[in-house]
Amino acid sequence: MKGRYFKLLIIVLIILIPVFYFGVINTKVSLKYETNNPGDCVSYVTGVNLCKDIEQMKILIITDIVLIVLLMLSRKKIVRD
Structure with missing residues (x-):
């Protein structure tokens, strides 16, 4: 993967x-x-x-952050300049 595509990602x-x-x-x-009771x-x-x-949105946020961290940690293995 080129460096600019990695940065874009x-x-x-x-x-x-x-x-x-x-x-x-x-x-x-x-x-x-949109609900009748606060517990609904x-x-x-x-x-x-x-x-x-x-x-589901909270899980997506956490997954997104973990993915960013993992990509940044393995950046040298992924990016080929």
């Missing part, structure tokens, strides 16, 4: 972190306004389990 992965975080915030807003997780508007969506 890292940049895209870094940009995805705030996108996923925005997804968590957006889902929490939906959780507040299923939206009465869409029928989607919002708690599951929040957990």
